[in-house]
Amino acid sequence: AQRVTQPEKLLSVFKGAPVELKCNYSYSGSPELFWYVQYSRQRLQLLLRHISRESIKGFTADLNKGETSFHLKKPFAQEEDSAMYYCALSGAGASKLTFGTGTRLQVTL
Amino acid sequence: DTGVSQDPRHKITKRGQNVTFRCDPISEHNRLYWYRQTLGQGPEFLTYFQNEAQLEKSRLLSDRFSAERPKGSFSTLEIQRTEQGDSAMYLCASSLAFRTVDDTEAFFGQGTRLTVV
Numbered sequence: 001a002q003r004v005t006q007p008e009k010l011l012s013v014f015k016g017a018p019v020e021l022k023c024n025y026s027y028s029g030s031p032e033l034f035w036y037v038q039y040s041r042q043r044l045q046l047l048l049r050h051i052s053r054e055s056i057k058g059f060t061a062d063l064n065k066g067e068t069s070f071h072l073k074k075p076f077a078q079e080e081d082s083a084m085y086y087c088a089l090s091g092a093g094a095s096k097l098t099f100g101t102g103t104r105l106q107v108t109l
Numbered sequence: 110d111t112g113v114s115q116d117p118r119h120k121i122t123k124r125g126q127n128v129t130f131r132c133d134p135i136s137e138h139n140r141l142y143w144y145r146q147t148l149g150q151g152p153e154f155l156t157y158f159q160n161e162a163q164l165e166k167s168r169l170l171s172d173r174f175s176a177e178r179p180k181g182s183f184s185t186l187e188i189q190r191t192e193q194g195d196s197a198m199y200l201c202a203s204s205l206a207f208r209t210v211d212d213t214e215a216f217f218g219q220g221t222r223l224t225v226v
Contacts, residue, residue, distance in 0.1 A: 004151075006151075042216060043112070043113075043217045043219045044217040046212075046214050046216075095157060095164070096154040096165065097142075097152070098154065101150055102151050
């Protein structure tokens, strides 16, 4: 069975502070990991995926297979980063996504 | 807007009634997914199609739920004899399944919020 755990429902940080949103997964095989973001009143959209190894809007995430983690990081939080963040996993064949319960990031002045 | 569109955006229905939702995917996308999201939870997979073939169904999809994708274009999700526990946001997503790096990105619609009273 595949499972994604996001331990924090809410993460509140000050503008300019570093951000780390935690994600742990369980999957018997080689998963693909994603971070999706949902800004207020907008649809869910892909932020980044581990196979691309890119930085999007200053966010990065490294897949750690030993710790089965895919934490999302940003060195300096911005107000516009406030949103709901979901970690998700897909198995081989690019079929269904299994989502975590999400973490709401609140960036305050 | 050329993204995934869902209709209606909101639906209020009485317990026991049938409801049908529609999803129009991005036109060239061959995969279409349905998810359900309840308060405080992430989206949960219900079913997906590749073209017109329904390839996987979650155990969440009881006998009262049926999904179709005639001709591999739009899809409908029908819930028969609705129950209060069916109240949720129903999300549709589409993707393009080829053997490339970009073929796993799922694009989501804005969802249909169902309230069963």
